[in-house]
Amino acid sequence: MGALADAVLAAGGEIIGVIPGLLADAEVAHPGLTELRVTRTMHERKAMMAELAGGFIALPGGIGTLEELIEQLTWAQLGRHRKPILIACYTRGGPDDADARPRMVASVGQIVAAAFA
Numbered sequence: 001m002g003a004l005a006d007a008v009l010a011a012g013g014e015i016i017g018v019i020p021g022l023l024a025d026a027e028v029a030h031p032g033l034t035e036l037r038v039t040r041t042m043h044e045r046k047a048m049m050a051e052l053a054g055g056f057i058a059l060p061g062g063i064g065t066l067e068e069l070i071e072q073l074t075w076a077q078l079g080r081h082r083k084p085i086l087i088a089c090y091t092r093g094g095p096d097d098a099d100a101r102p103r104m105v106a107s108v109g110q111i112v113a114a115a116f117a
Contacts, residue, residue, distance in 0.1 A: 004059070005030050018049050046071065055084040 005015045014034040023029065024038045039045045046068060058069040075081050 001059075002030055005033065009034070016052060018045050018052070020045050050075070050081070053083060055086070057086045057088060059088050 005017070008015050009032060015030075017030055017033040017036045019029050019036065019038055020042050021038050021040060024036075029036055029038075037048060039048055050072070056069070056072045058065055069085070069087065072081075072083075072085055076083070076085060
């Protein structure tokens, strides 16, 4: 996320960071953000990010990224929001991999069909 924030800032954009105090205290926060909002808990962080967001983009990440993506898919399925959700993925074939998007759509479809989202 730091590289993305750096690129947006270098292009003249603004970045609002939202981080729980525990991580801010551990000096994980990006030092050059336009604005940094510190929450008490991870739950408060996710709620604040959802409120601020006009949409959601999931970049390749770990278990936390998956958890946050599934939460937003769930809220959308339940009608709590109609914000766009984009799942970005890197593929073995690079940006010219014609099969990447269908594979990702199939994967998300399997998650939904299995009632995980």
